[in-house]
Amino acid sequence: MRLRKKWWARPEMEASEFCVIKPREYKGKWKDEFGDKKPIHLELGCGRGSFISQKAEKNLDKNYLAVDLKDEVLIYGLRKVEELELKxxxxxxxxxxxxxxxxxxxxxxxxxxxxxxxxxxxxxxxRRLTHTKFLTEYKKFLKSGSEIWFKTDDDQLFEDSITYFKESGFNIEYLTYDLHNSDFKNNIVTEYEEKFSTMGTKIKFLIGRLI
Structure with a gap:
């Protein structure tokens, strides 16, 4: 579905202390941006920010970067962060x-x-964010022993991703084909997750650890 352009979104984002418009200028300086030495976690494809805002609110001992492409979507995530004053x-x-x-x-x-x-x-x-091509890029900035948490409703993507992780030097530390009926205790339900679960689709989830 094509998103309707929101011309007002970019000026609002540029005016916010919670948004980094020129991230390349912060390479190697993200801890300075947050003003502390807390571990930094990254969400790729954050959408409207439901996951990252919940995650950050429950884990104030971590810092979070939420990345996505479209201003028309990001603006809603930004507003959640501002409303909750998630520094x-x-x-x-x-x-x-x-x-x-x-x-x-x-x-x-x-x-x-x-x-x-x-x-x-x-x-x-x-183009898949879990493809070997992307996982190789992530390894350039991930600490050794770091984890990637991956959730999907798509069976084929999940099966292929298991192979991608193994090919790229990640150990599969946790894997389930039915997250909501598993023993995993730290799940935060996203908007898509709620939608798919309501439709009866089982949620697949894995944790890959960089060797």
Whole structure:
């Protein structure tokens, strides 16, 4: 579905202390931006910010960067962060293809990927955020031993992603094909997750640890 352009979104984002418009200028300086030495976690494809705002509110001992491309979506995540006054969150407008350009080595300690586009056609598989191509990029700025948490409703994407993680030097630390009926205790339900679960779709989830 094509998003209607919201011309007012970018000026509002530029005026907010919780939004980083030029993230490349912060490479190697993210701890300075937050003003402390807390671990930094990254959500790729944050959408309207439901997950990151809940995660950050419950974990004030961590800092969070929430990345997505469209201002029309990010503006709602930004407003959630502002409403909750989450000083440990920054919203970052960026095409994820360029994600390794904004971080130095070892700058990020965990990544969350929730319900990314499955790109089902084989010729488009390399656009998947869990594809080996992307996982190799993440390794440029992830600390050794860091985790990637991945959730999806898509069966084929999940199966392929298991292979991608193994090929890219990640151990699968946790895996379930039915998250809501598993023993995993720290789940935060996203908007898409609630929608798919209501439809009877089982949520797949894994944790990959960088060796």
């Amino acid at each position: 440990n969150v920054r919203i970052v407008p960026l095409n994820i293809t360029f994600i390794s350009e904004i971080f130095d080595k070892d700058e990020i300690e965990k990544i969350y990927i929730n319900f990314c586009n499955p790109w089902p056609k084989e010729r488009h598989n390399k």
